[in-house]
């Protein structure tokens with residue numbers, strides 16, 4: 287197969303990023319934007335030794351699930367919502383199938399993955415927006431999204447997954463920057479001030495945090511900006527400057543300077559209130575998070591006597607959700623600010639049986655259980671995308687809790703880790719919950735039992 291050749295192919299499956307998959311003489315071709323069941327004419331755009339990429343030239347036979355009038359102008363270039371061309375209910379089926387395929391290939395236990403729990407209204411669900419600031423053709427500041435696989439900013443207009451007020455605020459700041467000639471950061475030269483505008487929203491409380499990510503410590507006309515923002519957007523409860531002078535893809539730097547309010551906001555999940563700081567992790571879709579945590583609670587069948595370890599606990603949300611149903615919670619989290627929030631969140635919610643520790647789970651877990659003589663009955667793990675490291679898997683196997691509640695934002699690493707654990711744990715079911723509608727990201731929860 288060679289670049290620039292044309293083929294007509296049947297799409298036999300959808301891949302992890304939602305792309306269509308075809309076989310040409312048994313050679314795999316990935317075709318972004320194609321859907322299982324379709325026949326498409328493609329142009330080969332890249333060939334490697336083991337697979338190729340094709341670009342759709344023409345859709346010859348359309349899938350019933352194809353959306354004809356896509357409600358976003360920039361979705362193709364942005365790449366964020368890489369399933370926006372597929373009807374929502376079908377995206378839920380695709381997500382289930384992806385997890386099922388991974389399970390079938392990698393686990394000894396044959397289990398049926400449950401149907402993905404979707405959203406009634408899968409729009410504007412994100413409570414955190416991170417807009418890169420760039421320049422348009424006229425050299426004026428714009429906010430938007432990075433074009434797929436690049437750092438060119440595409441101006442965003444009515445993003446369908448972001449909170450609507452976030453976008454208005456970010457645009458206001460951008461307009462302010464234009465009027466007041468505030469410079470925009472340029473990755474190539476490392477010069478210019480404004481890098482990102484990050485907005486966090488408490489969905490239940492309507493409290494908003496504005497974070498201005500800047501390349502030095504001060505902003506021209508800062509007081510005026512604060513005055514205008516709070517006058518125009520009364521839900522803004524705090525404004526923070528975040529200093530990031532590094533040449534890096536990481537959006538937030540370590541230093542925060544509060545220029546309005548307390549530096550944090552609150553939100554509610556179920557009956558609990560949570561304090562959220564600029565640097566701490568908070569699930570981006572609170573509606574689905576509540577569903578996820580309720581499944582965790584239901585499946586964990588807690589009796590009130592358990593010692594529970596909450597690994598990768600963030601601001602303590604899940605442990606606090608479970609605290610009243612167990613004897614004691616211990617949480618570990620790498621971000622110190624998040625641990626401070628977790629401790630305060632306990633006080634806010636009248637939880638007295640939870641203790642939190644800042645550190646890397648890989649290094650801290652063993653030391654902590656030894657020092658505090660912890661014998662956990664239940665371990666909750668909610669790791670980042672890379673999943674559990676080998677040391678943590680070994681430590682968990684040594685601790686042998688009766689149940690492990692595994693919450694995962696990456697089914698590939700979830701299934702990999704389950705395959706390490708299934709020797710001594712019984713995996714009964716995996717429940718995908720759609721935290722990230724119209725994107726190919728998949729959140730899953732499973733509760734596994736010591737055999």
Ligand SMILES: C[S@@+](CC[C@H](N)C(=O)[O-])C[C@H]1O[C@@H](n2cnc3c(N)ncnc32)[C@H](O)[C@@H]1O
Pocket residue numbers: 567568569597598599600601602603604618619620621624645646647648668669670695
């Ligand atoms: C997917 S979030 C889950 C947070 C929390 N359980 C929740 O539901 O909001 C993963 C968390 O793991 C933390 N983290 C990442 N690597 C870690 C590590 N090696 N040790 C401890 N925590 C880590 C991150 O800071 C983040 O708060």
